[in-house]
Amino acid sequence: MSDDASFEEIKCQHCLLSFYRRKQTGRRPKYCSPQCRSAAFRTRSAEPTRPEFARETERIGQAVANRARMVAQSSSLPVRTWPLEPLRHSVALQRELDDFIAVAVREALARGADWEEIAAVTSISVSSLKSRFSRAKVNKAVHARRRRRPGRPAGTAAAVPRSVAGERPLEEDAQLWNAHDSLARALSHLHRSSGLSVRAIALDTGISPSYAYRLMAGERSPSWPTVQNFALACDNKPEELFDLWSAASGQPEVHPDVGYDQALSRFQGAIRGLHLAEARPDPATVASTLPDAARHEIPIVESLLTPKPATRAERLSWPATAALTSALHGSHERIRRHWRALRKAAPTPTILTQAFG
Template sequence: MRKNPTGRRPKYCSAQCRSAAFRVRSADSQEADFSREAERIGQAVATRARMVAQSSSLPVPSWPLEPLRHSVALKRELEDFIAVSVREALDRGARWQDIAAVTSMTVSQLQSQYSTVQVSKAVEARRGRRPRQPVVPAAEVAPKPAAAGDGPDGQSPPRWGGRDALARALSHLQRFSGQPVRAVAVQAGLSPSYVYRFTAGERHPSWATVRSFVLACDGDPDDLVDLWNAANGQERQTPPDAGFETVLARFQGAMRGLHLAQARPDPDILISALPKGHRHESAVIRSVLAPSPARQAGQLSWEATEALAEALHGDSDRIHRHWTALRAVAPRPSILTQAFG
């Protein structure tokens, strides 16, 4: 075979020589692709494994095949991940014999099943099966004017963001409601399959969908606003002239949303995580997590608030912004109140 640095069409001494050259070029071009695909497929494996865990724990009589469907999909993801991992291991200097010892396969089986050509075909086939990971519905990708009011603040939801806490909160809310998924879906005007998918984290619902779902579960939509904004990577702007009641509702809603996402653990367990010097604030924390307005929340210290947010696996920075806004407008306790508690 003659190298071709000038850009002219190469000439080969035989058909076998041309095939060998093609295999070399294919291997060179696929090395980086295998590395990138390993990362993509690894993320898909993690996502699908979470779906298996969630679907197996949700009482959904209408969808008895969902756990099986996710399990089969997880198996396929793992098979693809093993394939690209074999090629990546070879690229990094591993020998076929080493890989055979790990996989309990013979070298001949590995070379046949995980050749560059075979793995390249598997990677290409994945592209025809995508999206493997959840995707934003097309209607949410298209920009819409803020006046449409699709988001909690009258804004269009931005592109894809984190969604685990939101999915967990919606799933727990449906279970706490005591209603089956099909009944909630009918009341919310949604299809049961779509409800199941966004409560399992497989789909990303719009705010209008979340609000309808929460109301059908007899919940408070304000508790989900901050989780929905966080899932969309955006902030809920507080108007400069917002009063204490408005800011308090947003702070409490953010804390109750985190509480719901963790299946509403006993407040006493959360209080035990507080720094010892702030245990006296336990009564305020209980009121913050309660459904009624907690006016005393404006006096909650940041140390206690941060410990509570961390115990609920929340984003302390987001909660700090709510806490700061609340402290700025909270009425100051009078001297008489301070003296007699």
């Protein structure tokens, strides 16, 4: 070139080859030609395989199932003190479904579907689909969900394993969501059965009414003092909620050697917490429907589901306990730890020498 000082060298951001332009004011070009600019745009707009959308479809699918269960429960019970509860859960379910459709659209694109096929399934025009479910908008929605996801209360000692992306394993995440859902349903039933307004319970608990609503809708993860105060405000024993809260917080229940009374209290509290989350169905009905309970175990099951201390709970076999846990949609792993601790702490029966003559 005759005058190199008047030109500047620029590297094309697509083909990576150098090109020159005369030095001048204004924005420096990024590409050497319109063809490279168009090719770069096509590359940026390509549909990459995004495993995180596959993970989110599973996570949101679990949230949809949990919310649908809450809708079914709230609509099947006489709700005198909170008539808007079924509506609140239904609106939240619709929000979960909208998020699920968004990530499902992006996942379908990543797996080879085109916009026309998705339009045929959703009955939405291609232009509307591209606008509503652009990669940027869906990513934004996913990140917003992660910020809203109930977290572990401060001070939780249990370390939860994380995947490479920093997320909990899906199986464990589903367990936490199920436990969180159970705690929310238990708090909701306490409110319904108390006959008190949400404002009155919130005042006694030391939280705002809006926060109380979010706790009962499963949208917040409370601290243990909050759960305690909520239970006391509803005239209920806080220990019946401790195992639900512990599971929802991701804490593995560790049982050191404890006395019989404490082991019995923990075991019955865990069972009664599950019973509470299921809106306390009739104990006799629950006991009579257990397929693996022997005849002598049915009264024990009924006593576990009543406020008074259970009788001979250590005599309950694991098959009967497992059947009861399944009927109340609880975690076998957690209840089995309580059951083992109770069996270990149970006093050993003594046989008097007079019995031998």
